[in-house]
Amino acid sequence: MRHRGSSPWSFVNKDDYMSDSAEEYVPAARSSSHHRSRPRRRRSSSSFSSSRSRRGSHPPDSLMPHHSSISSSMTSSTLCEPSFNMAPEMSGCLLQFAVDVCRKLREGGDTRNLLVSPLLLAGMLVMLLHGCATRTCASAAALGKALHVHWAPFRMARSYDRVARATLAPFRRPRLHAQRFTYTIFMALFHDNSVPLACSYYQMQERLSYLLMRRNFAHDAEQCRLSMDALARAVSSYSFKPGADVFPRGSVNEHSLVVLLSCIRLEGSWKHSFQQVSGDFHETPEATVTVSMMRHTGSFRMCRSSELEVTVLELPYENRDVSLVILLPQRLDGLAALEKRVMAARLLHCVARLEERHNMTVYLPRLKLKSVTDLGPVLKDMGLGVLFTDEANLRYLSKAESAHLSGARHVAVLHANRKGAVDSDNDVSPPPISRGVVRGTVTPPSVSASCPTSTTPEGALSPSSPSSPTADSSSGRNTSTALDEPSRSASQFVVDRPFMLLMLKRRPDVVLLLGTVKKLV
Template sequence: MQPSHFPTFFCIQVTHNMEKELVRGMFDFAIDIYKQVRRDDGNVFFSPFSISAALSMTLVGTRGNTAKQITSALHVKTEDIHEAFSNLHKRLHSRVNEMAVANRIYSDETMVPLLPTFRASLEKYYSVTVEPVDFCKAAEVVRQQINSWVQQVTKDKIKDLLAPGAVDSSTALVLVNAVYFKSTWKDEFEKEATRPMDFHETSKSKKEVDMMFHRGDYRMGHSAQLKATALQLPYKLDEVSMIVLLPDDIEGLKFIEENLTLQNLSSVLHEMRYEGNMELYLPKFKIEETMQLKKVLMNLGMEDLFSCSADLSGITEKKEVKFSEAVHKAFVDVNEEGTEAAAATAVINVGCCAGVVEHKVFKADHPFMFFIMAGEVVLFVGSLRHP
């Protein structure tokens, strides 16, 4: 097999400048979020695509400093990203048919009447449907209704996105984005080859896991800046792959997390080359994560959105309206056949105030990072410390 450079693999190409900026910004945003939510004692998994989509929908109705804070966090220079997001969504939908993206707003317009322009823009760019509900009289019923819709879109993988009490009689608006992805590996692992092996959680502790095995041709590259090796596992759809970033040292994941930038990650991905007859060991694993994003987003500069300073004048004419919380839940299952992943984000509103790798063995038997990519678009990001 002939060597292949990184750009030729990605068939979902982003051609317009605004779309390129959006995709680059989404990757920077993903790294920013990861550094906020990472922890030394647990796994991480989330969808920057889902969170970005929810925030972009919010951006339709924010103005002034509130909008500037969102665009800054998303690493884009303009608030006018909606057509680019719409085009990107359409391109993904047409090429990645095993991926579903759905957006919906649950609105109690007796409390916060929505502007017709807000409705029209959401429908035009994000295919959003607005569900009229009564939070004031039936908040718990609406919560169950929202959770049921998310569960349906994500094929029963995301359950109970909104916990009891997440919405109440003061809630006026809930904006929800849900993403579901499932694909088999281009070269599946044989179940008969899976066997118990040690996974070294630290240099002093280990646990026995089901370790998958496959011998084949994979694209790999090494990063001296990150002290890690990257390996690409393609799914049956050539546009989609998982990138595994394995530290050179057992406890090297923390070094990656502290030094990870879009530039040094892009560098190793661009330098990946095919290695033939590679022995790949990868643990089977599942991760389910729930994140309260309010603090995370505020730490990234989105302070006005959750305060009485929020300028939501593009959503409603009602004054002193803010968002109270942003909730994100994600699930991933990696096994011999492939990967199933899902994520959902809800934003709740209330009315108030390297070089070629020489070795031929890639053994992911200690903590690592991973990315699920659709072309240049980062759909999911995670790290595995405890299989």
């Protein structure tokens, strides 16, 4: 229920503005008929417009972007693409938590391509947060710390519910086609017969389209595993070959009580079509493979980050609310350093500084990425081991005293082909990939004595600033501008090395995918 004149971002109850100082958290019940707002009186057009201007339909101040982000987007060279302004207090759970998960996977020795959905990863923990018995229990404290909202985890959970409801509202069915872009989003909680769910917990299934399914793990664990694996394969459009199980043997046994599953699959048409070419991709400085690439010449939004040592490029889809952001390291082996240095604040700062560049030729490999992540060991390493014990205290999830998490798996699939809505006239004669261009960076217009230069590992010259910007690496906040303006003579952007990607969705502003690509399958 929203008050008259409010926006979908508005807080419903005044308790949302308060801190989590109460003793227990009670899931919100459905509003009764006598709580509904009165019918709106009919007014004249003049009085309605004046009243609307006084009240306004803007989000609360806490959900509004900083003025710096607004001014940056308004002063850019174009406003054809909608701006991306994530709510500041939601960046911890909707982006930084996914960054932490990827970092833990790398520290654990995972050398594969990483692909996760920050929106769904946070949703899996919010599902457990809604089941915590009290605000002060160990599970709630651990979840709040992992989601970077230890100061008010349940207030964040309510904010997440609003964002997820606005994002997942069209997903009454798992798959949705919107302007030649296919979303497939699926979240499920499987529970054993010995762990009956509380009646209030089923409200999440209605509000957020979560699937709550009962299983008989104690008596037929193998059959339950096969059915769960088949469901995950079907939702992912059978992107995984036989033998690459989403739920392998041993992931579910007779002692399993609660298992979480989240799946996301994204595929769509670009705003402009690409031409198919071939090019080299350097998996390592020593190993080079020839891959199928896509090429397009046109206008793109891009910037450079001297703090992250990357060049950032945004590729728009035909659906104006979705775009793919590529963060390409300046060095062939720069992905490892980028993964250690990246933070949510720095990523959002890069996105806010994107500016349109004309006459850019982009070379991008054709992407068919898929990843299955076992979140159990990762969550335990992040301090959430209490959720896997009998001390989880998930009373609002189930009345069973022994209810706890037994496993969690995450599936992400991304397909990027060369199809687009508009054919480009500039793609008649593809120029060769220039060997004098620094891959993934912009070529300086000229090198003179007044502009000192530094030699990159690839041998190309790039201008070096006399006073390099400083940044607080511990907090991720810039003490001066860390992003340089793209060079005016930039011509090529060649994705020929391991890189990082972000899938952005506007209205509401969320990050659908975060990934690092080391090898092309």
